[in-house]
Amino acid sequence: MQKILILDYGSQYTQLIARKIRELQAYCEIHPHDWLAENINAFAPSGIILSGGPNSAMAAGAPAIQPAVFSAGVPVLGLCYGMQVMALALGGEVEVATHHEYGQATVHADHTASLFAGLPQEPLPVLMSHGDRVLRPPAGFTIIAKSDSSPVAAMADETRRLYGLQFHPETAHTLHGREILERFVRGICQVKATWTMSNFVTRETEVIRRRVGDEGVLLGLSGGVDSAVVAALLHHAIGEQLHCVLVDHGLMRAGEADEVKTVFEDHFGVNLTIINAADKFFSALRGVEDPEEKRRHIGRLFVEEFEAQARKFSDTVRWLAQGTIYPDVVESAGDGAGKAVIKSHHNVGGLPERLNLKLLEPLRNLFKDEVRQLGLTLSLPERLVQRHPFPGPGLAVRVLGEVTPERAEIARQADAVYMEELETTTLYATVSQAFAVLLPVRSVGVMGDDRTYDNVVALRAVTTDDFMTADWARLPDDFLARVSSRIINTVAGVNRVVYDISSKPPATVEWE
Numbered sequence: 001m002q003k004i005l006i007l008d009y010g011s012q013y014t015q016l017i018a019r020k021i022r023e024l025q026a027y028c029e030i031h032p033h034d035w036l037a038e039n040i041n042a043f044a045p046s047g048i049i050l051s052g053g054p055n056s057a058m059a060a061g062a063p064a065i066q067p068a069v070f071s072a073g074v075p076v077l078g079l080c081y082g083m084q085v086m087a088l089a090l091g092g093e094v095e096v097a098t099h100h101e102y103g104q105a106t107v108h109a110d111h112t113a114s115l116f117a118g119l120p121q122e123p124l125p126v127l128m129s130h131g132d133r134v135l136r137p138p139a140g141f142t143i144i145a146k147s148d149s150s151p152v153a154a155m156a157d158e159t160r161r162l163y164g165l166q167f168h169p170e171t172a173h174t175l176h177g178r179e180i181l182e183r184f185v186r187g188i189c190q191v192k193a194t195w196t197m198s199n200f201v202t203r204e205t206e207v208i209r210r211r212v213g214d215e216g217v218l219l220g221l222s223g224g225v226d227s228a229v230v231a232a233l234l235h236h237a238i239g240e241q242l243h244c245v246l247v248d249h250g251l252m253r254a255g256e257a258d259e260v261k262t263v264f265e266d267h268f269g270v271n272l273t274i275i276n277a278a279d280k281f282f283s284a285l286r287g288v289e290d291p292e293e294k295r296r297h298i299g300r301l302f303v304e305e306f307e308a309q310a311r312k313f314s315d316t317v318r319w320l321a322q323g324t325i326y327p328d329v330v331e332s333a334g335d336g337a338g339k340a341v342i343k344s345h346h347n348v349g350g351l352p353e354r355l356n357l358k359l360l361e362p363l364r365n366l367f368k369d370e371v372r373q374l375g376l377t378l379s380l381p382e383r384l385v386q387r388h389p390f391p392g393p394g395l396a397v398r399v400l401g402e403v404t405p406e407r408a409e410i411a412r413q414a415d416a417v418y419m420e421e422l423e424t425t426t427l428y429a430t431v432s433q434a435f436a437v438l439l440p441v442r443s444v445g446v447m448g449d450d451r452t453y454d455n456v457v458a459l460r461a462v463t464t465d466d467f468m469t470a471d472w473a474r475l476p477d478d479f480l481a482r483v484s485s486r487i488i489n490t491v492a493g494v495n496r497v498v499y500d501i502s503s504k505p506p507a508t509v510e511w512e
Contacts, residue, residue, distance in 0.1 A: 026192075218321065445495030
């Protein structure tokens with residue numbers, strides 16, 4: 001299979017590069033900039049992209065390029081820091097710029113160059129984010145774009161098929177960025193558009209059948225998109241060898257367990273066991289307020305429940321399937337380039353050895369939008385496939401402070417009202433994620449002639465392309481007023497509703 005290798009130097013935009021390449025129906029993977037030469041050769045890329053990064057190329061010990069990148073004999077595209085270290089490695093000159101370029105800029109491109117051929121002739125708006133700049137390109141390179149502050153905003157050696165861009169074509173702020181990447185991937189690297197979900201189903205089905213053989217697979221269904229799509233894919237591949245378990249911990253969305261049963265057991269005929277473990281989870285969470293401690297307790301109990309269930313199938317089950325997706329892998333592993341682990345994902349890193357099960361992660365190389373496309377390809381209901389993300393610990397991290405059955409039910413009911421109104425008004429599809437949060441505060445109110453001292457619910461809705469950054473959704477005032485009124489009048493114990501207008505960064509999408 002043709003594929004693009006992305007070597008990561010720690011840029012916040014690296015996942016965006018991969019997503020843009022995938023949108024071109026070309027397969028790609030992200031690996032650390034110091035990936036071993038034998039790994040690069042074994043991967044056999046059709047082209048290599050060097051990401052940006054936070055370092056100065058001029059600093060002592062700054063990440064460099066290993067010779068295997070050039071000896072691979074395939075086209076190479078350096079972006080921002082990737083261009084600077086390419087220039088240094090090949091004998092060019094890089095300096096610390098006296099005038100840094102951060103944000104929107106304009107470049108004047110040579111439209112005879114292959115990266116810019118066919119683009120509109122006017123100056124190109126781009127996103128710049130750099131402190132160093134290439135002062136002189138290496139021998140064999142020509143300057144193919146300039147900006148007011150960058151004498152070499154882009155460079156190319158068409159003979160050796162080596163290219164550098166000082167700006168970021170992967171971001172929405174660079175006009176025609178997609179087309180520039182397409183010229184590299186499709187035109188220069190000659191990668192065909194074969195990365196489709198239909199092809200993925202065919203290939204992955206063969207892989208699953210070959211790996212699993214006649215052994216059984218255990219999968220935890222959560223009600224979320226990832227686990228649902230894994231279940232559909234595995235059922236398509238191995239049928240009754242799949243055993244699904246839904247642990248109802250009392251922290252799911254309203255009606256979620258019933259919906260999972262209807263879709264997978266009643267419609268698809270999947271072997272499904274539903275375990276009511278709410279009492280165990282609430283008991284473990286009693287008195288716990290720290291969000292990381294909540295996650296640890298919930299993760300531990302999940303493992304215990306799966307371990308107990310696996311023992312029941314000990315004669316046939318040899319695999320545990322998980323809904324790990326590519327951002328989970330990248331965020332949990334870091335990148336070896338000085339970029340911090342963003343957050344720990346409970347489904348990355350293998351299993352406790354006592355489970356004695358092999359790990360099966362068929363979505364491990366997919367982004368979220370690809371997972372949704374795969375779900376539709378496998379005939380899952382669109383409502384389930386397009387459902388907003390839901391945290392692994394469920395409502396436990398949307399009930400701030402101690403989680404009790406009563407407080408979880410308040411959050412669940414408030415969220416159900418919010419979701420119903422979003423879906424009724426067709427606003428649901430216009431936001432990337434929305435939910436209700438029960439705050440650990442109470443406020444004074446008046447209902448009828450009586451004074452109340454009840455709970456506060458916060459509503460959250462964001463728009464985003466990648467969840468690395470997000471903006472708060474500008475929902476209509478009359479809509480928010482209607483949701484607030486319904487929650488206060490129908491959810492017992494709530495007398496105040498607020499709306500979160502924080503963006504990411506500095507806030508995060510979830511509150512915990």
